[in-house]
Amino acid sequence: MSVVETGRPTTPQEDADWSTSQVVLTNLRAIGGRAYPRITGLMREKSWVFFEILLPLLATSAFVFVYRALQAPAQYIGFVVIGGAMVAFWLNVIWMMASQLWWEKSQGNLELYFAAPMSIMSVLFGMAVGGMVMSSSRAVVVLAVASVVYDVQFAVDQWALLLAVFFLTLAALYGLGMMLASLFVMWGREAFHLTQLLTEPIYFVSGLNFPVARLGILGSLALGTIPLAVGLDAMRQLAFATAAFPVGTPEPAVEALILVAMTIVFLGAARLMLATMERLARKEGRLSVRWQ
Amino acid sequence: MTTTGGLEAPVWGGFDPARAERDRSGRWPAFLTSVRLGWQVEANWTDPFLFFIYSVAKPLSATLILVVMIDIISGGGAGPYRAFVVVGTALWSIVLSGLSGLAWTILDDRERYRMLKYVYVSPSDFLMHLVGRSIARLAVGVMGAIITIIIGVLLLGVPISLEKVDVPLLLADIVGGLWVILAIGTVLGAVSLQTRQESWQYPEAMAGALFLISGAVFPLSVLPAPLQAVGLAGPLTWWIEGFRHAVFPGGPSGVGGPGSVWEGVTGTAAPEPAIIVGALLATGALVTLAAIGVFRVSERRAKERGLLDQTTGS
Numbered sequence: 001m002s003v004v005e006t007g008r009p010t011t012p013q014e015d016a017d018w019s020t021s022q023v024v025l026t027n028l029r030a031i032g033g034r035a036y037p038r039i040t041g042l043m044r045e046k047s048w049v050f051f052e053i054l055l056p057l058l059a060t061s062a063f064v065f066v067y068r069a070l071q072a073p074a075q076y077i078g079f080v081v082i083g084g085a086m087v088a089f090w091l092n093v094i095w096m097m098a099s100q101l102w103w104e105k106s107q108g109n110l111e112l113y114f115a116a117p118m119s120i121m122s123v124l125f126g127m128a129v130g131g132m133v134m135s136s137s138r139a140v141v142v143l144a145v146a147s148v149v150y151d152v153q154f155a156v157d158q159w160a161l162l163l164a165v166f167f168l169t170l171a172a173l174y175g176l177g178m179m180l181a182s183l184f185v186m187w188g189r190e191a192f193h194l195t196q197l198l199t200e201p202i203y204f205v206s207g208l209n210f211p212v213a214r215l216g217i218l219g220s221l222a223l224g225t226i227p228l229a230v231g232l233d234a235m236r237q238l239a240f241a242t243a244a245f246p247v248g249t250p251e252p253a254v255e256a257l258i259l260v261a262m263t264i265v266f267l268g269a270a271r272l273m274l275a276t277m278e279r280l281a282r283k284e285g286r287l288s289v290r291w292q
Numbered sequence: 293m294t295t296t297g298g299l300e301a302p303v304w305g306g307f308d309p310a311r312a313e314r315d316r317s318g319r320w321p322a323f324l325t326s327v328r329l330g331w332q333v334e335a336n337w338t339d340p341f342l343f344f345i346y347s348v349a350k351p352l353s354a355t356l357i358l359v360v361m362i363d364i365i366s367g368g369g370a371g372p373y374r375a376f377v378v379v380g381t382a383l384w385s386i387v388l389s390g391l392s393g394l395a396w397t398i399l400d401d402r403e404r405y406r407m408l409k410y411v412y413v414s415p416s417d418f419l420m421h422l423v424g425r426s427i428a429r430l431a432v433g434v435m436g437a438i439i440t441i442i443i444g445v446l447l448l449g450v451p452i453s454l455e456k457v458d459v460p461l462l463l464a465d466i467v468g469g470l471w472v473i474l475a476i477g478t479v480l481g482a483v484s485l486q487t488r489q490e491s492w493q494y495p496e497a498m499a500g501a502l503f504l505i506s507g508a509v510f511p512l513s514v515l516p517a518p519l520q521a522v523g524l525a526g527p528l529t530w531w532i533e534g535f536r537h538a539v540f541p542g543g544p545s546g547v548g549g550p551g552s553v554w555e556g557v558t559g560t561a562a563p564e565p566a567i568i569v570g571a572l573l574a575t576g577a578l579v580t581l582a583a584i585g586v587f588r589v590s591e592r593r594a595k596e597r598g599l600l601d602q603t604t605g606s
Contacts, residue, residue, distance in 0.1 A: 047487050051494040059500025062509065066358065069510040070365040070373075095492060103489075106404045107603065189337040193346050199496075200353035210361050 030118040034126025038096075039133050053141045060084030060142055063209050064150050075243035076210070078152040079236055081143060083208040086235075088138040089173055090228050092131045094198045097177025100127055102184045102191050110185070114281050120274050124181060128174040155242045161252055162238040168259035169231025175266030176227055182273035206232060213248035223249060227262050230255050322416035326424025330397070334428040351385030351436035352443060358509055359448060375450040376536065376544050380508035382440035383532055387502065389433025390473035392495035393426025394481030402600065403489045409601040419587060422481055423474060430470065451540075458538040461565045465534035465572065472527040472576040478583040482590035488604035507546030508532055512553070520553040527575035534568040
């Protein structure tokens, strides 16, 4: 074993007293380190191209053909395509953000995260960055290919607002994922089943394939609580500005503000919950340990 | 010298192959144990009421998505099509759960519980164990489908009349369909043996793709002719067609209809029950043979490359 000579003897307290630059650099490294396996994994596991890009494209097509069977107006096919693209981010959030800490706990990694000298928020942010890269590839392919194949005609008047809404939706979604991550660790096995519950029921109340205004009060509740619902509704209003479809939801600018509020609330709640979880993990030595 | 109760080496010192032969009489109890274990894993994490809610929410929501889509466009005037869709989506919940059963068992046992290698070296048949474990998930899907159909009849105007149900066709169709779902699930199990932890979503992705070509929620005649042909070669198409034919005799067909490939080739508007069962058996047999072949190849490769005890993550 080698010993590093630092020139003068230091106490553990002095060693633990990091400068701001040390803290920032370590957290940046943690973000990069946690994003790295997700991005590199894209190159190493080729099967995901087939299973996570091509097959979901076909699944989206099924809903396109439902509208074709009903001889629906053309913009409804566009709604399905946007929903098919955005669902990639939702699936990533619930499977690879919300469930991830529970999964890390099952694998025995969570206690290592807590023992490492960086914020757990940095770990989750790194996961989010890697996850966004993964999901973006799927979303872009679904959006591009389906738009060409099914001849979707977008009518965008406010590009800046559309892009802002898209990025705000991602921020709110991944903020929600960070918040759920700490809850899922506490819920244990129930979390895995909850992950499955957060698919079709959420697709339904969020109006994944139809305008959420159609759901009345249920749709309004979704707009106030689920980033996918409010983001999809705003993007549809902005991407099909001239289309006639059920109205009753707020203007896109208002929905953008809802997304800002959601992002702040979810990130704040995530920070609070993770701090609580970290404290309990250190104090009780139970939450982070595998099989408990 | 102490003995080991008959487990010591033969007197002549060599390997006795007879001792390594698996006792086939033990297969059935091992299978039943796997089924029981699968059910415990699936169901004992919560109380029965919450388990029921979780099991039904997914298929019911999937149905409601399509019902709302239909109602927005038709204004509530597409009654027969709504019944077509409700039955199709209810059956699809069985496909979703059946396809994920084997794959998730492998991922669970390999990555989370880290028991797959021990299960593999145990005397029980590996594939039988996996099928047994996935039966529970399939049962949850069946339960969700039944509840969805009941809600469809009570609340969504699905006109099922018990006197008109073709019971022999229905029974043959259900048995054949469940068999086929397990066979396709076996293929996905074979894929999961080779892939990393993130393949949790693969069964759902596969089910989503099959959804397009199986006539589950729209008649195949809506699709371009080549895709219709692919759909006709798939057993799930015939399973769903058989179920619809059994519960709605004379109702809309997912296979035939005006402008369909079926009508162009056979000259008939829709297939007869005997043809449906025959097609289900023929395509199901092919899929089963292919599934067993693919699984054996995957199993051998996993053994050679040490994939049975790998853990991954990203």
